[in-house]
Amino acid sequence: MPTSRRTRTIAAITGAVAVVAVVAVVAAIALLRGQAPQPPGRGTKIVASELSKATDAATRAADGSPEQAAARYLSEQPTAVWLTPEADPLDVVGERIAALADEARDQSARTAVVVYGLPERDCGGHSAGGLDGEAYIEWTRAIGDALRTAADTAPIVILEPDSLALAPECGNIDERVAQLSAAVEAIAGDSTWIYVDGGHSNWLPAAEMAALIDRVDGASRGDGGRSIRGFATNVSNFQATDDEVAYAHDVAARLDGLHAIIDTGRNGAGADGEWCNPPGRLVGESGGTIGDDFVDTNLWIKPPGESDGDCNGGPAAGRWFPEAAVELTRNVVAD
Template identity: 45%
Template sequence: MPFLRRSRPRALLLTVTAVVAVVAPLAGCGGGSGGSDGGRPAADAQTVNAYAERAGYADPDSRAARAAAEAKAQGNTDEQAVFDRLAQTPTGIWLTPEEYPPGEVGPFVTKIVDGADGAGQVPTFVVYGIPDRDCTGGFSGGGLPAAQYGDWVQEIADAASGGDGAVAVVEPDALASAIECDRRGQRVALIADAVDRLAQAGVTTYVDGGHSNWVDPSKLAPLLKEVGVEDVRGFATNVSNYQSDDDERKYGEKLSGLLGGAHYIIDSGRNGNGSTDVWCNPPGRAYGTDPTAAPAGDSPHLDAYAWVKPPGESDGECNGGPPAGQFWPARAMAMAASSGW
């Protein structure tokens, strides 16, 4: 399919806004800037595999980097070696309103973009702030009120547009869980607006597309179409999950076929040993395929393997883990041992 960005007419954006307003009045619904001020044009960001052009970026101040510095200070050379390896591996940079609220998220994104540009690399941001975001899992609750969400995403888009290119993965689990949570109308409206803002700013955009052991592609594809996935680069699979690369490639190609050939990325950070029936901090897991653009001859619509979820971080307070998103040294070391590091 052609991936030339087809901007939604302003009337449709207003319709989306009106739908959101049924749930909560939506303030500040100005559209995106229409293109990047300092980077590539908005259309090009959706037609090109960003991961094939530049290596991924590793935030030098990530939780893994801080854990490595702490291990070094304590003289723990084994932990330092593992945590350094994790810190030097490109991973997703998660943007939540709890850690980066309105007014602070933009400067943080600008700092990351500047660092990535200086290294000639591409950062991957994970936008994770939709209202009641973890409505099925219970370990990553929170998010912004609907009335604030669009402005927060716009702040991200504006900051990301100032560099040489950035990738955004939009709202892990939000569409796949919308069916179970009875959140379809609100989430479709908010994500459609977020996708448009990011794409208009020239950010290569992948909407979260669940994984192979969750919602059937035939049920998820209509939601992805509604939010405009066919107008951007594509979708992401297996984010924060453990399904094998093989299962995700099959799933991704099936979903792509229902979406006119949309491209996709696979989160391979923690799927080295595949999945079990436990989704939250399952024991015995291993690190997966290193982040890389999909090799020639791989699945035709696969753009890259990416570590979207930083693999040393907890899924939540389950199976002995700390709160979601915190670096968990013991599990990081156990996964390293399972991986033969």
């Protein structure tokens, strides 16, 4: 290649790189000024936190054991981080989110959290607990403040799984709508994408689920605009992805402008009718692999390997369950 032509080519490439860099800087500045980033979609990558229970389990398991291999694999998978008042109280939760956001920046990923601490959580079931009303508002405000500080990581929030779908059974629909609406107001930010509980395809009919979501959406709107992006389905459940996509479409079609995220962390073998540590399950599709006009994408929301509760041989809800981790990963981890 003649020298002059090579020089022009190098100059053109250098100029193109400079333009890309300038565009990236401008986009970052725009984000920091409060302009909303792109919503989650196909290709979304969330943080794989080194502070996960899977990481801890991998360090404690015997070297070379199936338990260590399963835990190590799961620790490397991008998975939402659950915030509870028991593990992340008011004076800790902001620091936890800041550390998570730092990890997200290092991984060029997005922060993704599950907020799980509302009053009378789980209606006294396996995950019973939560805060009283005033403490919950204070706690969610602290979460909102920390997420707004981490706006450059375009945070994704899954708000109170099971809360809406359980409300008819628990007889507290009005109370739940008020609590969730207040939490949305406390957490909302220009760069934060909030998804409320959407149950799953084998729970409430789509029309009933949509009506519950619509009440939260309507109560939490400010100045006529929306504070939530949509709803999350299949959280901590095992329904097949195709069934969840169809269900999400049915629900979203009744909610003009709202979108869905689907939990595919543990649905690789579908569901067998049980929800609490059912045997024979498998991890599902990696996050960010699907997306359409109604479903923003899929993510791992319930961390595979963490127990659903004291059932089918499992420990208390949220604790590490080594046998389940091994079973869930049997098709992706070599013996």
